[in-house]
Amino acid sequence: MIKRTKGVTISQVADAAGVARSSVSRAFTRPDMLSPETVERILRAAETLGYVPNHTARALSTGRHGNIGLIVPDIANPFFPPLIQAAQTEADRSDFCIFLGNTAENPKQEDKLVGRFAGQVEGLVLASSRLSDERIRAHATQLPLVLINRDIEGIPRVLIDSSAGVRQAVEHLANLGHRKIAYVSGPAASWSNKQRRSAIRAGATARGMELSIIPTPSPTYQAGREAVDAVLQTGASAVVAFDDLTAQGILTGLAERHIVVPRDFSIIGCDDVLGAVTFPALTSVSNHSVDVGRIAISMLLDILRSRNVADVRYALDTKLVVRDTTADAPSQGLQLG
Amino acid sequence: MIKRTKGVTISQVADAAGVARSSVSRAFTRPDMLSPETVERILRAAETLGYVPNHTARALSTGRHGNIGLIVPDIANPFFPPLIQAAQTEADRSDFCIFLGNTAENPKQEDKLVGRFAGQVEGLVLASSRLSDERIRAHATQLPLVLINRDIEGIPRVLIDSSAGVRQAVEHLANLGHRKIAYVSGPAASWSNKQRRSAIRAGATARGMELSIIPTPSPTYQAGREAVDAVLQTGASAVVAFDDLTAQGILTGLAERHIVVPRDFSIIGCDDVLGAVTFPALTSVSNHSVDVGRIAISMLLDILRSRNVADVRYALDTKLVVRDTTADAPSQGLQLG
DNA sequence: CTGTTAGCGCGTTCAG
DNA sequence: CTGAACGCGCTAACAG
Numbered sequence: 230m231i232k233r234t235k236g237v238t239i240s241q242v243a244d245a246a247g248v249a250r251s252s253v254s255r256a257f258t259r260p261d262m263l264s265p266e267t268v269e270r271i272l273r274a275a276e277t278l279g280y281v282p283n284h285t286a287r288a289l290s291t292g293r294h295g296n297i298g299l300i301v302p303d304i305a306n307p308f309f310p311p312l313i314q315a316a317q318t319e320a321d322r323s324d325f326c327i328f329l330g331n332t333a334e335n336p337k338q339e340d341k342l343v344g345r346f347a348g349q350v351e352g353l354v355l356a357s358s359r360l361s362d363e364r365i366r367a368h369a370t371q372l373p374l375v376l377i378n379r380d381i382e383g384i385p386r387v388l389i390d391s392s393a394g395v396r397q398a399v400e401h402l403a404n405l406g407h408r409k410i411a412y413v414s415g416p417a418a419s420w421s422n423k424q425r426r427s428a429i430r431a432g433a434t435a436r437g438m439e440l441s442i443i444p445t446p447s448p449t450y451q452a453g454r455e456a457v458d459a460v461l462q463t464g465a466s467a468v469v470a471f472d473d474l475t476a477q478g479i480l481t482g483l484a485e486r487h488i489v490v491p492r493d494f495s496i497i498g499c500d501d502v503l504g505a506v507t508f509p510a511l512t513s514v515s516n517h518s519v520d521v522g523r524i525a526i527s528m529l530l531d532i533l534r535s536r537n538v539a540d541v542r543y544a545l546d547t548k549l550v551v552r553d554t555t556a557d558a559p560s561q562g563l564q565l566g
Numbered sequence: 567m568i569k570r571t572k573g574v575t576i577s578q579v580a581d582a583a584g585v586a587r588s589s590v591s592r593a594f595t596r597p598d599m600l601s602p603e604t605v606e607r608i609l610r611a612a613e614t615l616g617y618v619p620n621h622t623a624r625a626l627s628t629g630r631h632g633n634i635g636l637i638v639p640d641i642a643n644p645f646f647p648p649l650i651q652a653a654q655t656e657a658d659r660s661d662f663c664i665f666l667g668n669t670a671e672n673p674k675q676e677d678k679l680v681g682r683f684a685g686q687v688e689g690l691v692l693a694s695s696r697l698s699d700e701r702i703r704a705h706a707t708q709l710p711l712v713l714i715n716r717d718i719e720g721i722p723r724v725l726i727d728s729s730a731g732v733r734q735a736v737e738h739l740a741n742l743g744h745r746k747i748a749y750v751s752g753p754a755a756s757w758s759n760k761q762r763r764s765a766i767r768a769g770a771t772a773r774g775m776e777l778s779i780i781p782t783p784s785p786t787y788q789a790g791r792e793a794v795d796a797v798l799q800t801g802a803s804a805v806v807a808f809d810d811l812t813a814q815g816i817l818t819g820l821a822e823r824h825i826v827v828p829r830d831f832s833i834i835g836c837d838d839v840l841g842a843v844t845f846p847a848l849t850s851v852s853n854h855s856v857d858v859g860r861i862a863i864s865m866l867l868d869i870l871r872s873r874n875v876a877d878v879r880y881a882l883d884t885k886l887v888v889r890d891t892t893a894d895a896p897s898q899g900l901q902l903g
Numbered sequence: 904c905t906g907t908t909a910g911c912g913c914g915t916t917c918a919g
Numbered sequence: 920c921t922g923a924a925c926g927c928g929c930t931a932a933c934a935g
Contacts, residue, residue, distance in 0.1 A: 573912085575911095575912060575913085576912065576913060577912085587912090587913080587914095588913095588914080588915075590913095591913065591914060591915085592914090595914080619912090619913080620911090620912050620913065622911090622912080622913095623911070623912035623913045623914090624912080624913055624914075625913095626911090626912080626913075626914095627912080627913050627914045627915080628913085628914065628915095
C-alpha cells in the first residue's frame with residue numbers, strides 16, 4: 230500500500246530555516262536577492278522537509294501559471310504529432326508546460342476545452358480550429374491566442390499557404406496529360422480546405438481542366454476509402470486529396486477495385502506526412518508542421534512577454550513533392566476492372 | 567486590435583446583486599442552499615458582468631482542480647491516439663479535464679512532466695511509462711497514479727496481456743512451416759516489450775523453432791526499416807515485430823530489397839492499429855487501446871472519489887488477427903534479390 | 904540583504 | 920437562508 234505525503238508549506242520551511250516566509254519564496258524565485266549562505270540554508274531545509282512550491286498558490290498570486298494550451302482537432306491525424314512535439318520543445322526552452330487538448334473535430338468540444346483551459350493557461354494556440362470566427366474572436370478577448378491555419382484579421386496567426394504547392398500539383402497533372410481531375414475535400418470549417426479548394430479551382434481553370442469536388446465528412450482514412458466511388462463516377466483520371474490520410478484511404482479504395490496506381494489513376498495528397506509510408510509512395514504537397522508548431526509557440530511567448538498583441542500573419546510556403554502515385558494519364562480512359 | 571477583458575471577481579457580482587460574496591459562491595456550488603429568487607438574481611448579475619469562476623483560486627481553496635494528467639511516450643505512435651480519445655471521453659463524463667503530456671520516449675522528460683503536472687492535477691495516468699520502478703513509486707506517494715502497461719505491485723494498473731496473442735502468432739508461423747524466426751524488439755524500458763519477448767521465447771521453444779532477437783532504439787517506422795538487414799542476416803523466414811509501426815517499417819525495408827511479402831517472408835505486428843492501412847494488410851496481435859484508456863481513467867476517478875488506493879491489476883486478453891502478411895515458409899529458403 | 908504586511912479570488916465555518 | 924471572518928500557499932510592495 231502506497232502512502233501519500235501531504236503538502237509541506239513555505240512557512241514550515243521558514244521555521245525550520247529560521248527565516249521569514251518571504252525569504253523562502255525568494256530563495257526559489259530570486260536567489261540573487263539573498264546572501265548565498267541564507268539561500269543555501271533555506272534550500273537545505275526545503276530539501277530535507279521535501280518542500281515543493283505550490284504551483285496553484287503561486288499562480289493565484291502572480292497570475293502566471295507557466296502553462297500554455299494547445300488545442301488540435303484530431304491527434305490521430307499524422308499532421309499533428311510533429312507539430313505538437315515541436316511546440317512542446319519550444320515551450321520547454323522557456324520553461325513553459327504544454328496542455329494538450331483534442332476536440333475530435335467537434336466545435337462544441339473545442340469550445341468547452343477552450344473555456345476549461347482559459348484560467349489555467351496563460352495563452353492558447355488553436356490549431357486548425359473548427360470554431361466560427363465569432364467564437365474565436367470572443368475567446369481572444371479572454372486570453373492571448375495564436376491561430377494555426379486559420380486566417381482571422383487582428384489575431385496572430387501562422388499559416389501553411391498551400392496555394393503554391395497545390396498549384397504545382399495541378400500543373401504536374403496537366404503536364405502528365407490529365408484533363409479531368411477531382412478534389413476530395415476536407416472539413417467544411419477548415420481554412421486549409423477552403424484554401425486548397427480555391428487553389429485547385431484556379432489551377433484547373435487556367436489549364437482548361439475539368440474539376441469535380443467530392444465532399445467528405447472528415448479527413449480520415451475511412452472517409453477517403455469511401456469517397457472512391459464518387460471519384461470514379463466523375464470520370465476523373467487523377468485526384469488531389471485534402472490531406473495524406475484521405476489520400477491513403479483513396480489508395481486503398483482504388484486497390485480494392487483493382488485499379489492500379491499510378492498506371493490507371495494518379496493521386497496527390499497534402500501535408501506530406503505519410504511520405505514513403507504508403508504504397509506506392511505518395512506524391513504530396515509539402516508542409517512545415519514542425520516549423521508551424523515552433524513558430525506559433527514562440528509567437529505566443531513573445532506576446533506573453535510584451536503584453537502586447539500585434540497583428541501578425543506568418544505564412545509559410547509549400548511545394549510539390551513528386552513520388553510514385555502520379556503518372557501519365559491512361560491513353561484511352563480508365564479501364565474499370 | 568483585440569481588447570482583453572480583465573477578470574471580474576466574485577465581489578463585483580456580489581455588489582451588483584446586492585448580496586454577500588459567499589452567496590455568490592453558493593449560487594454556483596450549492597444553489598439549493600439559497601432561495602431560488604436569490605440564485606436567479608445572482609446568476610443574472612454574473613451573466614451580465616461576464617463573471618466566470620476563477621479556477622485557480624477555487625483549486626487553491628478546495629484542493630480540487632478537476633484536471634487529470636495523461637502522459638504518453640509518443641503521441642505519434644498510432645497506438646496512443648485512440649487510447650487518448652477514450653480517456654478524454656471517459657473523463658468528460660465526470661466533468662474532468664485531461665492534460666496530455668508527451669515524453670518523446672525520454673525518461674528525463676517524463677520525470678519533468680510528472681513533476682510539472684503534479685500540483686495541477688488531482689491524479690495521473692502513466693501510459694507505457696519508461697521510468698524506473700523507483701521513480702514511479704516515488705511519484706505515487708505524491709499523488710494518485712494509475713499505470714497502463716506497466717506492472718508494479720501496489721500501484722493500480724491496467725495491462726494489455728499480449729502473451730496469448732503472441733503465443734498464437736508463433737503457433738501460426740510454426741503451422742505455416744517457419745523454422746527460424748526473429749523478434750524485432752521495442753524499448754528496453756517497456757513492460758510490453760519484455761512481456762512479448764518472453765512469450766515469443768516460450769512459444770519458439772515449445773515448437774522447437776530457432777529465435778533471434780533484434781534490438782531497436784525505439785518503436786518507430788524508421789527503426790523497423792533499419793532493422794531489416796539484421797533480420798535477414800539471421801536467416802529467419804518470418805518476423806514478429808514489437809508493434810505495428812515497427813512492422814510497417816520492416817515491410818518497407820523488405821520491399822526496398824525486392825523481397826515479396828508474404829511469398830518470400832512473413833511478418834506479424836503487435837497492437838493492430840495499422841490494420842488494413844498497410845500494404846499488404848498486416849497480420850497483427852489485437853489490442854484494446856480504447857478499453858484501456860477508458861478503464862484507466864475510470865479507475866483513477868474511483869480512487870479520487872474514495873480517497874482509497876486499492877491494489878488493482880486489470881489485465882485484458884489478446885488474440886491474433888490474421889491478414890495478408892503471413893504465408894507458408896518459402897520451400898528452399900529465402901531468395902535474396 | 905531581510906522581515907513585515909497585504910492581498911490574489913474563492914470556499915467554508917460560524918453566528919445571526 | 921444570509922453575511923462576516925478566516926484561511927488556502929504564495930508573491931509583492933514597503934520598511935528597516
